[in-house]
Amino acid sequence: MSDKQPDRNFDDLSNRFNRTIYQTPRGQLRLRALERDFNDFGIITSSTQLLDLGGGQGQFSLWCAQQGAEVSLYDISESMLTEAIESFDQAGLPVITRTTSLQDAHLKDNNHYDVVCNHAVLEWLEEPIQALPHLVNFVKPNGYLSLMFYNEAGHQWRQLMNGRTHAPNGANQRLRREGNAPQHPLNVLQIIQALSTLGMQCLRWRGIRCVHDHMHQKIRDRIGNDTVMQADLEMGLQEPFKHLGRYVHVLLKKSESEI
Numbered sequence: 567m568s569d570k571q572p573d574r575n576f577d578d579l580s581n582r583f584n585r586t587i588y589q590t591p592r593g594q595l596r597l598r599a600l601e602r603d604f605n606d607f608g609i610i611t612s613s614t615q616l617l618d619l620g621g622g623q624g625q626f627s628l629w630c631a632q633q634g635a636e637v638s639l640y641d642i643s644e645s646m647l648t649e650a651i652e653s654f655d656q657a658g659l660p661v662i663t664r665t666t667s668l669q670d671a672h673l674k675d676n677n678h679y680d681v682v683c684n685h686a687v688l689e690w691l692e693e694p695i696q697a698l699p700h701l702v703n704f705v706k707p708n709g710y711l712s713l714m715f716y717n718e719a720g721h722q723w724r725q726l727m728n729g730r731t732h733a734p735n736g737a738n739q740r741l742r743r744e745g746n747a748p749q750h751p752l753n754v755l756q757i758i759q760a761l762s763t764l765g766m767q768c769l770r771w772r773g774i775r776c777v778h779d780h781m782h783q784k785i786r787d788r789i790g791n792d793t794v795m796q797a798d799l800e801m802g803l804q805e806p807f808k809h810l811g812r813y814v815h816v817l818l819k820k821s822e823s824e825i
Contacts, residue, residue, distance in 0.1 A: 591791045592775055593625075595798055596813065599774045600626050600685070600714070602799060603817050607769060609681055609710055610635050617679040617704055619668050620687035624650030624661065627683065631659045635681070638662040640671050668697050671704070678706040686813070688757075689716035689748035695760055702764045702820065711766060711818045717773065718751040720812040724779065754814045766818040772802040773811020780810060 604610055612634040618627040621639040623646050631637045631654065639661055641647050647663045654661040666674050668687060682704045688694040694715075705711050722734040758768050777798040778786070786794050801807040808814075 591794070592778060595778055595795050596774055597626060597629070598795060599772060599799060599802065599815060600712070601629060603770055603772065603815060607817065614680045616681040616683065618683045619671055619701065619704070620684055621650065622646045624653055626685060628653055628657060628659070631661065632657065640664045640666050642667045669700055672700060679704055679709060680706055681710045681712065683712045685712070685714040686716070689750050689752060692749065694750050694752060698760055699764060702761065702766060705820045707820055707822045709820050711820065712815070713757070713818070714774070714813055714815045715757070716748040716751045717811050717814045718753045719809045720773065720776065721751040723810050724812065727780065754816065758816060761818055765821045767821065769817045769819055771808070771814055771816045773808030774802055774813040774815055776802050776807050776811035779812050
């Protein structure tokens, strides 16, 4: 019997997604890391056209809109998009939304964008590598791809620290069956290599939660979230620590001759 799972749709988790991820220190760290990388490279300008593919409730793309970007936000989950529209409305900012999977987005939109974001999506797909050309095809020449995904090395290290020395590549099968565990942790070097063959140059890759997730909760409580976050943001760019991030953010630029 096949162990394949369908590509994940988070309609059933939309109501608690924001509360359990983005209102927690680990979710705040994710957003802060993305913001820092975008600011460091001056990614957003007042003329930036940005596509957030699999953008969910739009927490990061809303920040991009607040910096001046014109945002299109696509997701397979209608309930997630409803949450995103409400957030943009409350901020008084426009957003274009479409209900579509990553793989079918090109059937509804043939435009190209200055920036394409795809965050915490690939690891939920049954064929993540095959999805990469779909992302790259939306990027304009000299445009940027912001890709965040669940990190294979960080997953393996966490498994070992939890005593699963016999199965560092394994996953909690109950959570996987219920659709609450990422299906495919990804190797960052393999992803960067695959994207380089598609005309993408890696400008930066950082580990996210490379300190936070490996520090005991009592120590995090004692030194405070701000201190933990600052350490994570600093160490997430350094060898060898960035390899231990539970997530990886890769920022890439498309060559001028590619489209």
